[in-house]
Amino acid sequence: MSKYNDTIYALSTPPGKSAIAVIRVSGTGAIKALKKISSIKKPKAGVANLLFIKHKTTIIDQVVAMYYRAPKSFTGEDVVEINCHGGQAVISKISTTFEKLGLRLAEPGEFTKRALLNNKIDLVKTESISDIINAETEKQREIAIKNLSGGLSDFTKEINKSLVLVLANLEAVIDFSDEDLPDGMIKKIKEQNKNIIKKIETELRYARLSEPIRNGVSVAIIGKPNTGKSSFINFISKKDVAIVTNIPGTTTDAITSSIDIGGFKFTFIDTAGLRKHKNKIEKIGIQKTKDIIEKSDLNLVFLEKNEKNKYKKVQNKIFVRSKSDKRKKTVSKASHHNISSITGEGVDLLLREVSKKTIKTGKIMPVLSRERHISIMERVVKTLKSVKFNQNLDIAAYELRVAHDLSLEINKKFDIEKILDIIFRDFCIGK
Numbered sequence: 001m002s003k004y005n006d007t008i009y010a011l012s013t014p015p016g017k018s019a020i021a022v023i024r025v026s027g028t029g030a031i032k033a034l035k036k037i038s039s040i041k042k043p044k045a046g047v048a049n050l051l052f053i054k055h056k057t058t059i060i061d062q063v064v065a066m067y068y069r070a071p072k073s074f075t076g077e078d079v080v081e082i083n084c085h086g087g088q089a090v091i092s093k094i095s096t097t098f099e100k101l102g103l104r105l106a107e108p109g110e111f112t113k114r115a116l117l118n119n120k121i122d123l124v125k126t127e128s129i130s131d132i133i134n135a136e137t138e139k140q141r142e143i144a145i146k147n148l149s150g151g152l153s154d155f156t157k158e159i160n161k162s163l164v165l166v167l168a169n170l171e172a173v174i175d176f177s178d179e180d181l182p183d184g185m186i187k188k189i190k191e192q193n194k195n196i197i198k199k200i201e202t203e204l205r206y207a208r209l210s211e212p213i214r215n216g217v218s219v220a221i222i223g224k225p226n227t228g229k230s231s232f233i234n235f236i237s238k239k240d241v242a243i244v245t246n247i248p249g250t251t252t253d254a255i256t257s258s259i260d261i262g263g264f265k266f267t268f269i270d271t272a273g274l275r276k277h278k279n280k281i282e283k284i285g286i287q288k289t290k291d292i293i294e295k296s297d298l299n300l301v302f303l304e305k306n307e308k309n310k311y312k313k314v315q316n317k318i319f320v321r322s323k324s325d326k327r328k329k330t331v332s333k334a335s336h337h338n339i340s341s342i343t344g345e346g347v348d349l350l351l352r353e354v355s356k357k358t359i360k361t362g363k364i365m366p367v368l369s370r371e372r373h374i375s376i377m378e379r380v381v382k383t384l385k386s387v388k389f390n391q392n393l394d395i396a397a398y399e400l401r402v403a404h405d406l407s408l409e410i411n412k413k414f415d416i417e418k419i420l421d422i423i424f425r426d427f428c429i430g431k
Contacts, residue, residue, distance in 0.1 A: 004077070004114060007033065009098045010106035011091055018086030023094055025103065026111055030078040033101050034065060037094075045069040053082070055097045061090045075111055076118030108428060122411050124152045127370060133428065138263035139213040143369045152367040155203065156410045159196060159380075163404040166192045167397060174393050190389050193400075197384050200377050206366035207374050212297075214369060216258065216265035217358045220292045222314070223302030228322025231341035232302070233257050233270040236351070241270075254288055261355050269296065297358050300350075303336060318353060373410055380406045 007027025013020070025033060034040060037053045037060075049065045064083040073079040084090050099105075107113075109130070116126045124147055131144035147153075169189050221229045234240050237257040255270040271289035293299055299317040301308075308319060319336035321327075325343050337353065339346035368374050383403040387396050 007103050008106040008110055009033075009095070009103045010111070011095070012081075012111075013086070015088075015091075016086075017088060021084050021086040021091050023082045023084065023091070023098075024106075024111060025080040025082070025098070026073070026075045026077050026106075026114060027103075028078060029101075029103065030080045031067065033098060033103060034067070034080050034082075036101055037097055038065070040065070043067040045072070053084075053094065053097075055093065055100075060093050060097065061085055071118070071120075074120065075114040076120045077114060122153060124156075124411055127372075128152075131369065136216075136258065137213070137260045137265045139210075139365075140265070142263075142365055143210070143213060146365050147367060147369055151365075152369070152373065153411065155367045156407060159200065160404060160407050162192065162196050162199075163400060163407060166196070167400045167404065170389075170393060170397050170400065174397060186389055193384055193387060193389075197381055200381050200384075203366060203368050204374065204377055204381070207368040209360055210366045210369075212264055212359050216267055217298065217354075218296045219266055219268045219354060219358075220289075220296035220299045221268060221270050221302065222289060222293060222299055222311075223320075224304050224307075227302035227304050228320075228339075228341055229270055229302050230255075232300075232320075232322060232339070232347075233268050235341040235344065235347060236268065254292060261351055262359070264355065264359055266354065266358075268300075298354060300354070308335075316357070318350070318357065320350065376406055376409050 004027060007025065007029035009023060009025045012022045012024045031043065034043060037055065038051045040049060040051055043049055043065070045067050047067070049067070050062070051065060052062050053060050053065075061084045063085075066081045066083075068074070068079040068081075070076060070078045082094065084094060095105075112121070112126055112129055115121050116123065121129075128144050128148035132141065132148060135141040135144050166189055169185060169192070173185050173189070221233060223229055233255065236259055241255055241257045254272075256267055257270075258265055258267045260266075269292055271292055272286050293314055297316065299314050301311050301314060301317050301319050303319055303321050311317060311319075321336050321338050322341055324338040324345055325340040327338075337346055337350045339350055341347070368377060380403050383399055383406065387399045389396050
């Protein structure tokens with residue numbers, strides 16, 4: 001049964017000119033609204049209806065309308081999806097017509113939120129839908145689809161089931177201490193607890209290794225002015241994101257560009273050249289560069305000649321010399337990468353080295369894909385490790401219940417409005 005009384009609508013496809021646009025309607029008034037804007041009398045659920053929609057006597061467009069009867073719909077409510085032509089005037093007119101009928105424009109993620117609150121999906125799948133929408137790389141998509149298909153839910157169910165079994169065995173020892181119980185029950189309970197910790201820690205290890213998948217890798221591009229930094233970021237971005245001139249100090253602020261390397265997100269940051277500043281703007285830019293160097297996962301140091309000693313304090317670095325197309329070829333083994341942002345020479349080799357130095361992920365895709373999941377499971381492990389089975393067993397039982405309650409939070413959806421607000425803040429309108 002729906003928790004909402006009103007009916008919402010939204011454009012579910014990206015705004016702008018397109019061949020087809022999809023407008024989604026959900027709520028108790030969805031069918032009533034469809035009947036008011038068309039001549040359809042008894043729409044059949046799950047059947048595509050070709051019809052004209054109109055405002056009063058004015059025809060707006062010819063569309064294909066699909067009706068999904070509650071509760072057999074994504075939101076659990078009556079849902080109508082209108083496939084109309086993707087012209088802005090058509091979309092605007094349909095939206096205005098719905099407003100006049102008393103429908104409300106949906107909030108970001110409200111269709112998915114209604115599906116969650118109507119028990120059509122759980123909290124983990126809700127997060128996975130958001131992750132799929134926001135996935136920028138193949139690896140991010142792989143994690144999201146794994147959890148949408150039940151990866152994290154299955155893992156937490158297994159952990160919760162194991163915790164309940166340990167707790168039940170411990171309660172039996174407490175309640176029936178005078179009865180004949182199998183020998184070595186406490187030893188068995190300790191072993192069960194140890195196995196749960198081991199299983200969670202394995203997943204936490206996969207999660208830590210996969211941090212570059214979730215958050216991406218930041219790579220600072222640093223060095224003297226006019227060493228080819230901006231030309232490089234333009235080349236790998238396949239567009240002009242930075243101004244390139246032969247005048248020193250063109251880049252005074254940090255310019256970022258994200259690219260996909262082997263399914264991982266890498267954010268390259270073009271910085272102001274490291275030099276003595278001539279004015280306040282250059283001073284701010286250079287200080288910003290120093291801050292970026294400290295925070296970056298990797299630093300690409302662009303050299304003018306061979307001034308490597310100036311960068312001894314820079315950690316996690318790869319030396320690069322650009323403009324190889326303008327220099328004479330040498331056969332000596334250089335301790336830096338020679339590249340050209342004009343011909344592309346050496347760039348692929350450099351990017352492979354960047355990936356090799358920063359990506360340490362394992363072959364197994366993690367199920368703990370968000371900081372919320374990781375934080376909860378870290379607290380579960382900490383609690384389980386604190387249990388003392390050779391002391392007061394009542395306290396041990398209490399701590400196991402605390403661990404179980406913590407684990408349940410991953411899929412808990414009520415009384416956590418702050419969590420829901422954070423999750424749905426990242427959704428787009430119409431989803």
